[in-house]
Amino acid sequence: MSRWSIVDPAVVVPAGAVEEILRELRITYFEMPHLFGDAASAVEFAARYRLVANERTCPKCGGMMKLWRRKCTDSIEWHCTRTAVNSSRDQGRVRKKSRIRCCALSIRHGSVFEKSRLPIETILTIMFLWSQNAPRDVICYNTDIAEHTAVDWEMFIREICADYVQKKQAPLGGPGKVVEIDESVFCRREYNHDAVREHTWTFVAVERGTANAVFFTVPDRTKTTLEALISRWVRPGSVIVSDAWAAYNGLQAIGYTHYTVNHKRKFAHTVMHNGEPFRVHINTINGLWSHAKRKFDLMYETSRAEFNTYLSEFLFRRMTRMHTFPSLMDAAGRLYNPY
Numbered sequence: 001m002s003r004w005s006i007v008d009p010a011v012v013v014p015a016g017a018v019e020e021i022l023r024e025l026r027i028t029y030f031e032m033p034h035l036f037g038d039a040a041s042a043v044e045f046a047a048r049y050r051l052v053a054n055e056r057t058c059p060k061c062g063g064m065m066k067l068w069r070r071k072c073t074d075s076i077e078w079h080c081t082r083t084a085v086n087s088s089r090d091q092g093r094v095r096k097k098s099r100i101r102c103c104a105l106s107i108r109h110g111s112v113f114e115k116s117r118l119p120i121e122t123i124l125t126i127m128f129l130w131s132q133n134a135p136r137d138v139i140c141y142n143t144d145i146a147e148h149t150a151v152d153w154e155m156f157i158r159e160i161c162a163d164y165v166q167k168k169q170a171p172l173g174g175p176g177k178v179v180e181i182d183e184s185v186f187c188r189r190e191y192n193h194d195a196v197r198e199h200t201w202t203f204v205a206v207e208r209g210t211a212n213a214v215f216f217t218v219p220d221r222t223k224t225t226l227e228a229l230i231s232r233w234v235r236p237g238s239v240i241v242s243d244a245w246a247a248y249n250g251l252q253a254i255g256y257t258h259y260t261v262n263h264k265r266k267f268a269h270t271v272m273h274n275g276e277p278f279r280v281h282i283n284t285i286n287g288l289w290s291h292a293k294r295k296f297d298l299m300y301e302t303s304r305a306e307f308n309t310y311l312s313e314f315l316f317r318r319m320t321r322m323h324t325f326p327s328l329m330d331a332a333g334r335l336y337n338p339y
Contacts, residue, residue: 003066006047006054006107009055018050027326042124051332051333056109061080063080066080074107077106079103080102080103118145122143122145127329129143133317158309161312164312164316171232171235173234173235173237178241179205181203181234183204183245200217201218202218203216203229205229211318215314215315216229223246244263295310
């Protein structure tokens with residue numbers, strides 16, 4: 001660390017390359033302590049991967065700021081190199097002069113760490129363990145934080161996921177591609193009771209053979225509501241496969257090839273499509289629903305507003321799969337850009 005930067009500017013990962021570089025590192029539990037296991041290495045990791053600013057200019061005068069050691073959580077702060085003279089006067093005569101610094105900033109300023117008092121190494125460990133699907137009690141044990149703090153950080157991370165999903169989601173399908181669609185209800189029950197307090201209808205579309213999917217909560221499953229979502233998120237020319245719900249009737253008229261499977265009779269059947277046998281089923285979505293509902297079984301106590309953030313987390317994990325931590329670091333640095 002120099003007086004002008006946290007790490008050598010040459011080793012700071014270029015903007016837009018954070019996720020790719022971190023994927024190549026393939027960080028494991030064993031490597032985690034070496035990368036950000038103490039305060040100094042955690043700050044350097046954050047600077048190298050653009051989670052905190054490596055260099056800083058003064059927001060008041062525009063001059064370069066220096067790093068000064070201070071008794072604070074991170075041990076260092078940014079201080080402007082310029083000073084001003086502060087004079088006190090008594091009956092027109094200057095009695096005292098003092099020099100004050102133009103500006104001082106935390107190294108967390110503008111970053112994902114800014115509003116937290118936890119050490120940066122603790123926050124990075126929380127985010128890594130979360131990315132590995134570690135249970136909350138494991139996160140608390142390994143970071144020595146209270147359960148309510150872990151809950152707050154899980155909610156904060158889901159907000160980062162929501163921003164990532166919103167920016168990455170794109171319409172599915174296209175000419176010749178198969179998109180399965182379906183809607184399902186998620187019920188929230190009273191604690192230790194079977195009575196249903198509220199339910200949420202959710203629409204999902206999945207492109208076969210890819211990880212591409214979209215989830216949306218909907219007020220109802222009427223033809224108007226579902227057709228609007230399909231038109232927005234499924235490209236024209238796609239082959240759509242659905243169940244026999246009446247609201248899907250008429251998709252042929254708005255630019256799609258549409259096949260249905262009636263689950264009261266069978267779960268799959270074969271038709272001829274463009275001269276070749278085509279298997280009509282929504283097994284991809286059924287597997288997705290099963291996975292999602294197992295995860296959401298743990299969140300019956302959550303509100304309807306939080307439900308959307310859980311959907312975002314589910315989609316984020318599906319989209320990132322084996323590189324969840326690199327994607328989370330990239331998403332955090334983009335949403336809370338310290339530069």
